[in-house]
Amino acid sequence: MNDAVVSRSVAIVNAQGLHARPACLIVKTANGFDCELTLHLGGGSADCRSIMEMIMLVSPQGAAGRVEARGAGAEAAVEAIASLFADGFGEAYD
Amino acid sequence: MRRLRGSVVSEGLARGEALVVATGEVYVPEGRVAEAMVEREVQRFDRAVAATRRDIEVLRNEARQHLGEMTEIIGTYLAFLGDEATLLGPVRRLVREERYNATYATFRRFSDVSRELEGLPEPLPSRVPDLVDIKRRIIGHLRGGRGPVAELERLRRKVVIIADDLSPTQTAKLDRDKVLAFVTDRGGPASHTAILARHLGIPAVVGLGNVTKAVRSGDHVIVDGMLGEVIVTPDDESVRQFQSKSRKLAASRKKVHLGHGVAHTRDRTEIRILGNIDRGEQVPALQELGIEGVGLFRTEFLFLGRRMPDEEEQRLHYGRLLADMAPHPICIRTMDFGADKWDHRVGGQHEENPFLGMRAIRLSFAHETLFRTQLRAILRASPAGNCRIMFPMIMDVGEFRRAVGILRSVQDELRAEGQAYDPNTKIGAMIEVPSAALTVENLLREVDFLSLGTNDLTQYTLAVDRTNPLVANLFDPHHPSVLRLISDTSEACLRVGCPLSACGEMAGTSDYTPVLIGLGLTTLSMASRRVPLVVPRIAKLHLAECRDLAQAMLAADDAAHARRLLDDFHRKASTRSRR
Numbered sequence: 001m002n003d004a005v006v007s008r009s010v011a012i013v014n015a016q017g018l019h020a021r022p023a024c025l026i027v028k029t030a031n032g033f034d035c036e037l038t039l040h041l042g043g044g045s046a047d048c049r050s051i052m053e054m055i056m057l058v059s060p061q062g063a064a065g066r067v068e069a070r071g072a073g074a075e076a077a078v079e080a081i082a083s084l085f086a087d088g089f090g091e092a093y094d
Numbered sequence: 095m096r097r098l099r100g101s102v103v104s105e106g107l108a109r110g111e112a113l114v115v116a117t118g119e120v121y122v123p124e125g126r127v128a129e130a131m132v133e134r135e136v137q138r139f140d141r142a143v144a145a146t147r148r149d150i151e152v153l154r155n156e157a158r159q160h161l162g163e164m165t166e167i168i169g170t171y172l173a174f175l176g177d178e179a180t181l182l183g184p185v186r187r188l189v190r191e192e193r194y195n196a197t198y199a200t201f202r203r204f205s206d207v208s209r210e211l212e213g214l215p216e217p218l219p220s221r222v223p224d225l226v227d228i229k230r231r232i233i234g235h236l237r238g239g240r241g242p243v244a245e246l247e248r249l250r251r252k253v254v255i256i257a258d259d260l261s262p263t264q265t266a267k268l269d270r271d272k273v274l275a276f277v278t279d280r281g282g283p284a285s286h287t288a289i290l291a292r293h294l295g296i297p298a299v300v301g302l303g304n305v306t307k308a309v310r311s312g313d314h315v316i317v318d319g320m321l322g323e324v325i326v327t328p329d330d331e332s333v334r335q336f337q338s339k340s341r342k343l344a345a346s347r348k349k350v351h352l353g354h355g356v357a358h359t360r361d362r363t364e365i366r367i368l369g370n371i372d373r374g375e376q377v378p379a380l381q382e383l384g385i386e387g388v389g390l391f392r393t394e395f396l397f398l399g400r401r402m403p404d405e406e407e408q409r410l411h412y413g414r415l416l417a418d419m420a421p422h423p424i425c426i427r428t429m430d431f432g433a434d435k436w437d438h439r440v441g442g443q444h445e446e447n448p449f450l451g452m453r454a455i456r457l458s459f460a461h462e463t464l465f466r467t468q469l470r471a472i473l474r475a476s477p478a479g480n481c482r483i484m485f486p487m488i489m490d491v492g493e494f495r496r497a498v499g500i501l502r503s504v505q506d507e508l509r510a511e512g513q514a515y516d517p518n519t520k521i522g523a524m525i526e527v528p529s530a531a532l533t534v535e536n537l538l539r540e541v542d543f544l545s546l547g548t549n550d551l552t553q554y555t556l557a558v559d560r561t562n563p564l565v566a567n568l569f570d571p572h573h574p575s576v577l578r579l580i581s582d583t584s585e586a587c588l589r590v591g592c593p594l595s596a597c598g599e600m601a602g603t604s605d606y607t608p609v610l611i612g613l614g615l616t617t618l619s620m621a622s623r624r625v626p627l628v629v630p631r632i633a634k635l636h637l638a639e640c641r642d643l644a645q646a647m648l649a650a651d652d653a654a655h656a657r658r659l660l661d662d663f664h665r666k667a668s669t670r671s672r673r
Contacts (some may be wrong), residue, residue, distance in 0.1 A: 019217055021166065024173040025564055031176070051173040052180035052207060055221070058214055090565055 006074040010041070010081070011064040014088035018063070022089035023054040029080050035071030037081065048081060096326040098302050100277070103288035106297030107340045108275035108317040109333070112309045112326075113253040115260070120230050122201035126193045135189050139196040142235035143182060147175045149231060166566055167224075174228055180207060197236045204229035223259065249273070254317055256309050259300075260287045275299075275317040277324050279306050295627070299324055350626045355386030355422070357632040359640075365611065365632050368425075368619035370597055374411065377418045379622040387422040389545065389619025390484075390597040391415065393429055393468065402464070408471035416479030423480040425545070425619075426472055427524070428465065428497075430454045430486035449559055454487030455497060462500065469504045476516035484545060488523040491536040498540070526550035526598075531579040534586045544587060545619070548598030552576050570653035571600045572660060577613060577648050584614035595619050604631040608663060611635060612644025634667060 012018055018041070030037045030048040037048035042063040046053035059065075067085075069077045127135050154168045174181065181203065188199035208222045249272035259280045276287050276298040291298030297319025302308075309315060309326050316325040316336050325332050357365045368389030369380035380388070396403050396411060403411075416424055432453045445451040458465035472483060485497045498521060508515050525531050526547030537544070552571045553560060560569035570576075580596075587594040595617035600606045602620030604627045610618065611632070620628060643663045650656035 016217075020170050020173075020221055021564075024170045027173045027176065028564070047179040050177045050179035051170070052177050055218060056180075056210070056214065058218065090568060 004074070005068055005070050006078050007066050007068040008078040008082040009064065009066045010039075010085040012041075012059055012061050012085065014091035015061050016091060017061050018054060018057060018059040020051065020055055022084070022091070023051045025084055025089055026054060026081060027051050029084060030077070032080070033069075033073045033077040035069045035074045035077050037077055038068045039065065039081075040068065041065035095329045095332065096308060098305055098308060098324045098326065100299040100302035100305070100322050100324065102298070102319050102322040103300050104276075104291035104296065104298040104319060106275070106295070106317075106319045107336065107343055108254060108297050108319070109336055109340075110252055110254050110274045110315070112256050112277075112311055112313045112315045113249070114306055114309055114311045115255055115257040120201070120233055122198050122233065125195045125198050127189075127195045129193065132190055132193060135196045136186050138236065139185060139189065139200065139232075142196070142200075142232050143175060145235045146228065146231045147172065150175065166564065169564070171224065171228060174224065197233055200229060200232050200236065204232075254315050256305055256311075256315075257287070258306055260290065275319065277302060277305050277309075277315070277317060279303055350383060350629045352384035352625075352629065355384060357629045359611065359632055359635045359637055361636050361638070363611070363637045364616065366595075366617040367625060367629065368595060368597075368617060370602070370619050370621045374415045374418065376622065377415065380419075383622060383625050385622070385625070387480075388415075388419060388424040389595045389617065391424055391426045393427060394431060397429065397431070405467050405471045405474075408468060409474045412472055412475035412481075413478040416475055416481055418479075420479035423482050423520075425482040425484050425522070425543075427484045427486055428455070428468055428472075429458055431457055449553065455485050455493060456487070458485075459496065465500060466504055469501055470508065473501075473504060473508055473515040473519065474513055476519050477514050481516060482520045482522065482543065484522045484524060484543075486524045486547070487526055487550065488537070489527050489529050490533050491540055494523050494537060494540060524550075524597075525579075525583055526554070528555050528579060531583050534583050538586060538590050538592050541592065543593040543595075544583065546580060546583065546594070546596040546598060546601075546615075548576070548580070548596060548600035551579060551598070552600075555579060568653075570657070571598075571606065572609065572647065572656045573653040574648055574650045574656055577609065577644065577656070580610070580615075581613045581644070581648060588614060593617065602628060604628045605660070605664070607631045608635050608640045608643055609647060609660065611637065612640030612642070612647075639663075 014022070026039070026048050027050070039046045039048050039054060039057070041057050041059045042065060044057045046057055048054070048067070067078050067081045069075075150168060150171045154172075157168055176182075185196070185199045185203045188194045188203060189196055192199075194202065204225055208225050211218045211222050211225070252272050252274050254275045254277060255273055256277045257279070259278050260276070273294070273296060275296055276291050278287050278298075278300045279302060280300070287298055287300055297317050299317055299319055299322050302324060305324065314327055316328050316332060318324070318336070318339075328336070352367055355367055357367055359365065367385055368387045369376070369385050370390040370392070371377065371380070371388055372392040372395045377388075396408060412426060430453075432448055452460060469483075472481065475481065483501070485494065488494050488497070501521065505515065505517070520542035522541050522543035522545060523530070523537060524547045525534065525544050527550065530537060531551065534544070548571050549560075552558070552569060552573070555576050556568060556570065556573055558565050558568045560566045584594055594615065595601075596610055596615050597619035601610060601615075601618040602624035607618075607628055608631075618628065643659065646659050647656040650659060
């Protein structure tokens, strides 16, 4: 069992912040992996499989933090989640 | 009698019986179970969640078919229903640690979370109705029901729906033929109710504050979705005024009968209207509207049965259709299947990316025997009327040539057999892949006509799969890039005098009518039920204004900008027509 923690910095670039739709996207992505996935953002942290915990971080555009994974496929998982952020969850930037 | 004011999010007039729909809270009294029953209670909860999840999946699939924009909202429900950390885990803990029964534990946890959300900044409080809806559904299953009462699924009479706001899951299963209008306490132009009403083409007045308190189910109401007024238990005089107003509105809508299949703008520009059909029974409805010709006959439905129709069956079908519409043209599009609809019969394989995969003309090339059978049937039917053949999803002139090559060889075969066919059958292609639009000059040297398939053109230009709820909101046919391709295609056709029509959803959406006309389209092909919406819109347009609009939209930064320009155009047009 590989228990090394893998982490990647993320930031919210889309205008509407981390609302329900992006959170739903993160949950869907996280469910494709077996590892533990935690999002640390703006002073709080949330389980990437919990839509509620993530939206309750109330993270607006500009908020920064990191996504952390531990367990099987950790590397690929943080990569996948980080690219959702980088992509602005497919939403508008301005 | 009482008059209430709200804002119009979908225009129209309606009068009828009110049905006040409860979207509100369930209340569950505190209750506990014996220690020995705790694990059973947890399992009961898990089963209720699983059942709710299945309900939501069904609703999402239904919504996907007729309520595009709602699908994504319903999709987030599944994420809520899988939230172990905040919702499911704590409910199980309440059962295990406090010995609460599953019903109360669900009620308690969901209500606590809702309260927490209400204290947070927007848009979090607006998720509360979703949580309330999910809570009601789980509790409904726990109480042994089949989820909440399906009050909107089987309406006996036509009703005016009065609600706080409608939840997306309620609207997904709505019995649409029985709804006269929507009136709600809350909501704005972007609310679930507004989106749905515009989609259904029925009036909706929202933001009345307390209409659910002011009206009781069974009350007689008038909904004036022009002024934004709702009259509860109207007096005789108000009813008379309403009747005369709706007669005028109906008359203005019913007058849709096209002389020679042509509609006119204010400046007398001719716009030819053609029909889209997928079966022969739809021809009379077109003829009643005065439509002369079919711009798109989708042949897929012929193949949807359990058995492949043979050549003779197909020939009879095409022949009947051509004879019914003669002497006016019918444009028959050859099989336009996605691989997903074929695999059970021709042994297709799973594709990672089916929209970019084996579909439409590519599938016809891959299964040439089936393709040749269809072409034989169409050609043999062609003497019955005015037949045109159109190939779907053509990528470039090379692919068009290949399809025509097969057609020519089928013609040779028929000639050798002594079978009759119309040798002058016109042959054209759909423009629905950006590569075809970008190289349209080459295609124009070989086609007899072209037709724009705006749905696929939008999907492929923007790289957006509109059936994917995660990105469906990015599906914007008015995006300047899509308009650019349409504009270039239309100009190129005009230069060489090649007939061009638009037959995608855009052509039948009155919202987009000025854009297409402004881009140079003069033939629009649409389903018969779209005609009464599009033709009156054409009559209010002026070609020069449409051109200005199209030029401005082409220069827009993005879809949102183009949308604002279009909305401004509509707003100006409607103030002018009111004056």
